[in-house]
Amino acid sequence: MVKSIANEDTPALPRQDRSWALFLDLDGTLVELVDHPDHIVVDDALKTRLQTLTTLLDGAVAVISGRAIDDLDRHLTLPTLAMSGQHGAEWRDSQGERHIAEHHQKALEAVRQRVNEQVRRDEALYLEDKGASLALHYRHHPEAGDILKSELSALIEEYPDALELHQGKLVFEIKGCGYDKGTALERFLTVPPFSQRCPVFIGDDRTDEDGFRTVNAHQGMAIKVGTGDTIAGSRLKNPDAVHEWLDQWIDRLQHS
Ligand SMILES: [Mg+2]
Structure with a gap:
């Protein structure tokens, strides 16, 4: 509790x-x-x-x-x-x-390109590509949190067994399930x-x-x-x- x-x-x-x-x-x-x-x-x-x-x-x-x-x-x-x-x-x-x-790497590869495109559209975002996960920092655009959350959730929804979205302090992370x-x-x-x-x-x-x-x-x-x-x-x-x-x-x- x-x-x-x-x-x-x-x-x-x-x-x-x-x-x-x-x-x-x-x-x-x-x-x-x-x-x-x-x-x-x-x-x-x-x-x-x-x-x-x-x-x-x-x-x-x-x-x-x-x-x-x-x-x-x-x-x-x-x-x-x-x-x-x-x-x-x-x-x-x-x-x-x-x-x-390793099990989620293929799915991650598939969404990596699309997250990169998103970052190119908004220069206040910063993408940290860690290899086995992606961290999208939005501390310079804090009001973007809600919209980013729904966009990233939509991006990964075809890979429910491989990828999940985590929210940290002004950062979203796409990472392997489990x-x-x-x-x-x-x-x-x-x-x-x-x-x-x-x-x-x-x-x-x-x-x-x-x-x-x-x-x-x-x-x-x-x-x-x-x-x-x-x-x-x-x-x-x-x-x-x-x-x-x-x-x-x-x-x-x-x-x-
Ligand atoms: Mg910490």
Whole structure:
């Protein structure tokens, strides 16, 4: 059930008597949202924080993002970090091996051309072609949301078994059916070093709710960043608060 929770629900640090796996969204969670996805700022402190946590949690740390892994690597420059990109359609395991989902690629190819035509007609739109999914950003044309939603829904309706439309913060994504941040987390939790560990997932957007559902099913810690309804059990205010909370956890892990 969706509930509104207050800021005083700031999460306690994970209990010391359990083993944890940490999953993190990037945009709006570890870095502030900016006007263009290429303009996010990943500073050295964030990279060090992720590396330290990966060491302290025996490798059980993964970034779970809507971005493509190539894009995540460009910004994070942590090529051995486990991650899932494109809402679960691709992933890199803790051994560094890359995997990609294929079943929806043909349908995606068929709609790619038509989405491109749409973007050419409205220069306020920005299409991010991630390979296994398409993200249409309309943050410079926010009033176009309703019409875009119906146009994109019509575009994919001939492929109900292959494609689905997701709405994020001023972005629509056309992606393969059957993958989301919840399935991405679940997949990691079946293999070492994540298996047998209790998940923590921190995310800010509507698509992160799928991840929270998986975490809740495993009795883990689901942490929502910012405002808005959520099924997460606790909340942090913004990326700065996330960094602070992670640093406190690092401190506790280092002194246990
Ligand atoms: Mg996000």
